[in-house]
Amino acid sequence: xxxxxxxxxxxxxxxxxxxxxxxxxxxxxxxxxxxxxxxxxxxxxxxxxxxxxxxxxxxxxxxxxxxxxxxxxxxxxxxxxxxxxxxxxxxxxxxxxxxxxxxxxxxxxxxxxxxxxxxxxxxxxxxxxxxxxxxxxxxxxxxxxxxxxxxxxxxxxxxxxxxxxxxxxxxxxxxxxxxxxxxxxxxxxxxxxxxxxxxxxxxxxxxxxxxxxxxxxxxxxxxxxxxxxxxxxxxxxxxxxxxxxxxxxxxxxxxxxxxxxxxxxxxxxxxxxxxxxxxxxxxxxxxxxxxxxxxxxxxxxxxxxxxxxxxxxxxxxxxxxxxxxxxxxxxxxxxxxxxxxxxxxxxxxxxxxxxxxxxxxxxxxxxxxxxxxxxxxxxxxx
Amino acid sequence: xxxxxxxxxxxxxxxxxxxxxxxxxxxxxxxxxxxxxxxxxxxxxxxxxxxxxxxxxxxxxxxxxxxxxxxxxxxxxxxxxxxxxxxxxxxxxxxxxxxxxxxxxxxxxxxxxxxxxxxxxxxxxxxxxxxxxxxxxxxxxxxxxxxxxxxxxxxxxxxxxxxxxxxxxxxxxxxxxxxxxxxxxxxxxxxxxxxxxxxxxxxxxxxxxxxxxxxxxxxxxxxxxxxxxxxxxxxxxxxxxxxxxxxxxxxxxxxxxxxxxxxxxxxxxxxxxxxxxxxxxxxxxxxxxxxxxxxxxxxxxxxxxxxxxxxxxxxxxxxxxxxxxxxxxxxxxxxxxxxxxxxxxxxxxxxxxxxxxxxxxxxxxxxxxxxxxxxxxxxxxx
Numbered sequence: 001x002x003x004x005x006x007x008x009x010x011x012x013x014x015x016x017x018x019x020x021x022x023x024x025x026x027x028x029x030x031x032x033x034x035x036x037x038x039x040x041x042x043x044x045x046x047x048x049x050x051x052x053x054x055x056x057x058x059x060x061x062x063x064x065x066x067x068x069x070x071x072x073x074x075x076x077x078x079x080x081x082x083x084x085x086x087x088x089x090x091x092x093x094x095x096x097x098x099x100x101x102x103x104x105x106x107x108x109x110x111x112x113x114x115x116x117x118x119x120x121x122x123x124x125x126x127x128x129x130x131x132x133x134x135x136x137x138x139x140x141x142x143x144x145x146x147x148x149x150x151x152x153x154x155x156x157x158x159x160x161x162x163x164x165x166x167x168x169x170x171x172x173x174x175x176x177x178x179x180x181x182x183x184x185x186x187x188x189x190x191x192x193x194x195x196x197x198x199x200x201x202x203x204x205x206x207x208x209x210x211x212x213x214x215x216x217x218x219x220x221x222x223x224x225x226x227x228x229x230x231x232x233x234x235x236x237x238x239x240x241x242x243x244x245x246x247x248x249x250x251x252x253x254x255x256x257x258x259x260x261x262x263x264x265x266x267x268x269x270x271x272x273x274x275x276x277x278x279x280x281x282x283x284x285x286x287x288x289x290x291x292x293x294x295x296x297x298x299x300x301x302x303x304x305x306x307x308x309x310x311x312x313x314x315x316x317x318x319x320x321x322x323x324x325x326x327x328x329x330x331x332x333x334x335x336x337x338x339x340x341x342x343x344x345x346x347x348x349x350x351x352x353x354x355x356x357x358x359x360x361x362x363x364x365x366x367x368x369x370x371x372x373x374x375x376x377x378x379x380x381x382x
Numbered sequence: 383x384x385x386x387x388x389x390x391x392x393x394x395x396x397x398x399x400x401x402x403x404x405x406x407x408x409x410x411x412x413x414x415x416x417x418x419x420x421x422x423x424x425x426x427x428x429x430x431x432x433x434x435x436x437x438x439x440x441x442x443x444x445x446x447x448x449x450x451x452x453x454x455x456x457x458x459x460x461x462x463x464x465x466x467x468x469x470x471x472x473x474x475x476x477x478x479x480x481x482x483x484x485x486x487x488x489x490x491x492x493x494x495x496x497x498x499x500x501x502x503x504x505x506x507x508x509x510x511x512x513x514x515x516x517x518x519x520x521x522x523x524x525x526x527x528x529x530x531x532x533x534x535x536x537x538x539x540x541x542x543x544x545x546x547x548x549x550x551x552x553x554x555x556x557x558x559x560x561x562x563x564x565x566x567x568x569x570x571x572x573x574x575x576x577x578x579x580x581x582x583x584x585x586x587x588x589x590x591x592x593x594x595x596x597x598x599x600x601x602x603x604x605x606x607x608x609x610x611x612x613x614x615x616x617x618x619x620x621x622x623x624x625x626x627x628x629x630x631x632x633x634x635x636x637x638x639x640x641x642x643x644x645x646x647x648x649x650x651x652x653x654x655x656x657x658x659x660x661x662x663x664x665x666x667x668x669x670x671x672x673x674x675x676x677x678x679x680x681x682x683x684x685x686x687x688x689x690x691x692x693x694x695x696x697x698x699x700x701x702x703x704x705x706x707x708x709x710x711x712x713x714x715x716x717x718x719x720x721x722x723x724x725x726x727x728x729x730x731x732x733x734x735x736x737x738x739x740x741x742x743x744x745x746x747x748x749x750x751x752x753x754x755x756x757x758x759x760x761x762x763x764x
Contacts, residue, residue: 026722
């Protein structure tokens with residue numbers, strides 16, 4: 001039908017769910033996956049197996065696509081720039097994406113833009129860390145400037161002694177104040193090359209051990225003032241950084257207001273609820289944005305939407321009993337939406353998510369949590 | 383993850399949309415397609431190219447699947463019975479499916495079950511047709527007992543002279559009264575092997591030249607009595623005929639009540655609105671049913687949902703201008719949901735559909751029609 005071809009680098013669940021959205025748009029997502037058993041490679045028709053750190057693999061992949069986008073931030077910036085120099089259409093572009101790839105670059109740029117961020121400093125020595133702790137209090141949060149995800153690459157250290165190993169590891173580190181926060185929020189928006197942007201309601205995210213376990217949309221009890229502030233901030237960042245596609249801005253809500261924690265420039269875990277919870281899902285919106293289509297409506301389809309991540313359980317039975325548990329969960333809650341990523345079950349690994357839609361926040365949260373906990377453990381909450 | 387493998391015979395848009403639903407369920411639909419450019423073959427990972435009339439192709443395909451289901455009714459019944467005799471799990475089974483494959487068998491069975499159907503008779507000669515017309519009035523509707531779809535295999539004849547060609551064609555024919563109807567409705571339900579069943583609200587379907595062009599959910603102004611009667615009828619037929627999966631019952635609403643027109647035992651055009659319009663789409667529900675999972679909630683997500691089929695336009699430009707039209711349509715109506723099937727554009731061919739959700743029936747219909755008409759013709763309604 002003469003419709004464009006979109007390539008996504010990375011074969012994880014974000015590609016998998018983007019492929020779902022692509023199907024409705026008449027497209028077939030092409031995926032550059034590490035292996036044929038990757039989450040998206042199991043369901044997409046056009047799969048290249050190759051490395052996202054190989055210029056040859058990236059170039060061969062990109063040349064068949066009108067636009068190339070990403071399900072992770074791990075393609076090295078110099079390769080992105082080389083692809084762009086060849087005239088290939090990479091969205092978001094390397095100049096924007098670096099702010100989701102490098103926490104030092106992001107922190108410095110946001111500070112320069114006047115955006116509130118936690119106090120931070122690049123630390124390379126014990127003395128610098130000691131000074132930072134003395135100035136901003138202990139514990140201190142140390143983050144690898146690049147490569148971290150899901151709590152990996154983050155260390156909360158109570159003293160310099162605590163940080164000896166990580167300081168000696170050769171990893172470039174950003175130290176940040178351990179912010180006393182009330183809760184975490186996320187403002188998710190999308191922006192097209194044309195410059196159109198659209199925001200979903202601000203959500204609350206609940207983390208455990210550095211992993212997002214629950215997202216509540218809209219964030220309960222958030223004042224209109226803070227909600228508008230968070231959305232405006234995300235829209236401003238999308239424009240200032242030249243983001244194309246989905247931008248997720250992870251925020252700390254503190255007594256002093258909002259601080260930016262992290263940026264992601266792709267469909268994001270804090271937006272999975274939009275599949276059923278919004279008239280346009282983040283996956284469809286990401287495709288519209290990178291293809292420079294006008295963006296879709298972000299209206300909610302229910303008063304409250306709660307997504308709970310499904311993490312792999314720890315017992316051997318947890319890895320083999322999923323189908324039986326699905327039967328029982330479907331019977332108990334016929335309106336719960338279960339998403340499975342086709343990934344091998346390993347303890348703590350994100351293998352899917354469940355979404356509940358409802359009127360009452362407490363009840364909807366309980367339904368989502370019950371679903372995710374039961375699928376993980378095989379036990380109903382007491 | 384130890385989840386079952388589902389195979390679907392036929393590579394059309396119904397398989398394509400079922401694959402979308404399968405992705406969320408952690409599954410990857412396997413498709414038996416006629417060709418690699420079939421609608422579903424463009425987007426699914428596991429595609430067998432083969433013939434649905436070849437026992438060898440069907441057997442090879444089915445042996446890799448926990449259950450085999452269908453996106454059309456064209457697999458010959460004797461092949462289905464041979465597959466069943468091999469112990470393969472075919473859903474719906476041949477004994478149910480014959481009622482969607484053979485209009486004579488269907489009419490006779492429904493009559494025996496006491497279900498209201500239009501007056502009908504098998505006609506093989508001009509004399510039999512003449513007698514039928516004399517008894518039930520002209521015009522008479524002649525239907526090929528097997529193989530018809532989208533108005534193909536249906537002839538409305540004003541006299542015996544009109545029917546000379548079709549009577550001489552060797553096609554087995556069922557004659558039916560040309561029923562004076564108020565409108566057409568459809569009752570779509572699903573049933574699992576366990577015997578659980580679920581119904582969506584009864585919809586109104588609008589046909590042009592024998593092709594469904596619009597579906598309105600719920601059917602506007604339908605009395606509660608008739609709605610319940612239609613749903614009960616569909617649920618009873620699903621149980622009596624032993625249907626597994628989605629059953630669509632096409633109905634005539636007449637001054638004397640409801641008459642059954644056709645049956646389909648698969649996801650059906652009259653249920654496409656459920657993708658966004660119901661908490662559980664007909665595609666997810668069909669998968670749940672054939673896998674004997676408990677069924678999902680059929681709650682609506684909006685007061686009114688209207689689906690308009692997108693038919694291929696007639697001018698050469700219609701086949702090349704779709705992407706530009708999509709840009710303009712997305713800009714005009716950001717909440718409209720467009721589904722494209724990846725099919726080559728030919729005049730009158732179903733190449734996609736659009737769904738509008740809203741409060742007011744008239745306004746929602748206008749949005750859906752505007753979207754479908756514009757994508758087809760490149761002209762906004764005046």
